[in-house]
Amino acid sequence: MSQALEQVVAELRNSLGTIGEIVGISESATPRFELFHAPNSICSQKVRAVLAHHNIPYRSHQLNIFEGQTYLPANVRLRLMGCIALGGGLVTEHTGSTSVSMGGCDPAVVPTLVDWETGQVLVDSKRICFYIDQTAADGAALRPAHLQNAIDAEVAFVDNMPNYQMLAGKPPGEDHRPESRRKGNGVGFAMSKVERCDHYLAQFADDADLVRGYSAKRSKELNAAQQLFTPEAMRAAYDKAEAGCNHLENKLKSGDDWVVGDNVTMADLYWGVELLRMKNMAVESFWANGAKPAVAAFVDKVESIPAIRASVIEWPGAMY
Structure with a gap:
């Protein structure tokens, strides 16, 4: 096991002031997986849903996004380990989605999964979800081989939805979002991240790794403030989200019980989390x-999926 990984995780635990809570029934005091996540992070919700589906225990550390805990130096160091393993470079621009494949690896977000059995640090929620599903031993695969291509296409579709814009930006027309989200138009939210x-x-000017991480994140959020929240950009984001619902409506009319096939797959978890956020x-x-x-009937079905209920609906703080 890497001593550097153990030290960074210990530092992050210390920064958060907790050793973490074990979620699920574990035969060991040290579960294989350790998850750094946030209740209201849509990417974290997807990972929690996959863990819940497979009844996999894990050590849980919840970071408060609005208090800036994802910017803690130890979290950035841990994320950089995962970004290096992932390859593809750090993020420099904000696409409006949470997709790492589209925008690059963000060193100051969640979720991050540590696999203590293999010594791996995994970032990118899609990659984490696939990894967990592949390691699960219960036979209830969320990406069965004969449906994998169709499932992965739906996961990729959802992964590129404009969640950040819809969360932080002012929608076209009347604003019906929760009161807590109506205070700004997205620019102030992004610029607060730049300031962080x-x-x-300034504090870590002599630390090359942290300078690289914070510089990438700064570039991303400054780009968001400049590009993502204009009326035209927000109209395009909402049009894209509605087009996604049109796509799903057509998929659900195919005759299958679920999005792909007659059993719950990762496509259902991804679409379910997405629609609950909408x-x-x-x-x-x-x-x-x-x-x-x-789609309306699917939303009702999704709310009864045990993994969705456990990871989103009943998870404290998951809903705004």
């Missing part, structure tokens, strides 16, 4: 009142 990076860049952001008009009956 500036703080740490519902939470008060954009049910995409499918309500007969607009997309198959």
Whole structure:
């Protein structure tokens, strides 16, 4: 086991002031997986859903996004380990989605999974979800081989939805989002992240790794503030989200019980988490009142999936 990894994880635990809570029934005091995540992070919710589906115990550390805990130096160091292993470079621009494949690796976000059995640090929620599913031994694969291509296509589709813009930016027309999200138009939220990076860049000016990490994150959020929240960009984001619901409506009319096939797959977990976020952001008009009956029925079904209930609906702080 890498001593450097043990030291960074110990530092992050210390920064958070906790050794973490074990979620699920574990036969060991030290579960194989250790997850650094946030209740309201849509990417974290996907990972928690896959862990819950397989009943895999893990040590849980919850970071507070709004208090800036994802910017803690130890979290950035841990993320950089995962970014290096992932390859592809650090993020420099913000696409509006959470997709690492589209934007690059972000060193100051969640989730991050540590596999103590193999000594790996995994970043990118999609990669983490696939990894967990591949290591699960219960036979309930969320990506069965004969459906894998179709499932992966849906996962990729959801992974590129404009979640950040819909969360932080002012929607076109009347703003029906939760009261806590109506205070700004997204620019201030992004610029607060730039300022946080500036703080740490000044504090750790002699640490090349942290300078690299905070500089990448600063570039991403400055780009977001400049590009993502104009009325035109927000209109495009909401159009893209509605087009996603149109796509799903057509998929659900194929005759299968679920998005791909007749059993719950990773496609259902991904779409389920996505639609619950849309519902939470008060954009049910995409499918309500007969607009997309198959999607509306799917949302009702999703809310009964045990893994979704455990990881999102009943998880404290997961909904805004």
